[in-house]
Amino acid sequence: MAKIIFATGNEHKMTEIREILAGLKAEILSMKDAGITADIVEDGSTFEENAVIKAKAVAKEVDAIVLADDSGLEIDYLNKEPGVYSARYMGEDTSYEIKNQALLDRLKGVPKEKRTARFVCAIAAVFPHGEVIVKRGTIEGYIGDKPAGKNGFGYDPIFYVEEFQCSTAELTMEQKNALSHRGNALRAMKGDLEKRI
């Protein structure tokens, strides 16, 4: 059976990935499952570049298909900040309570129609023969006036979706996966994987 290794240590992402890629004739492993550790410097200037950097770094270590993602939040009013710096915004160790409040403060008084934002996810696949495929998925929304909800992670409490009129931290995992940026990128990738396994 083919092996797909997803270059992440994040169990939350692994659950989502296993759910979406279910049905593929492949064993889906995290780096931990595969016993791989890699110290990767994400120094690309786009989500796509970073996803490829991560996937290639792990692919050097194994004879398997390697997937990697890079994601973040783009706020239009803030010139698409925090973008590729989403995890590093205000420092990796700063809590999301503080990061989210800082972004709300920067948007103080800005009307709803100018608070548009999106989560972006690029997924790269590197195949053992060297082929590289990259897909992008997004979810459009807006930054609310205050944080809400306890589900999800990161910027979810301030990111609102029109369809549900609530933040993505108020959605169930199933609801979020069905429309998320990562879900959309993975679904776009699934067909390409099917053809190559």
Ligand code: IMP
């Ligand atoms: P990475 O893709 O693991 O490097 O993470 C990017 C960063 O973007 C995360 O640490 C979060 O700050 C943010 N982010 C990405 N996806 C989501 C999401 O679905 N909800 C909330 N924040 C997210």
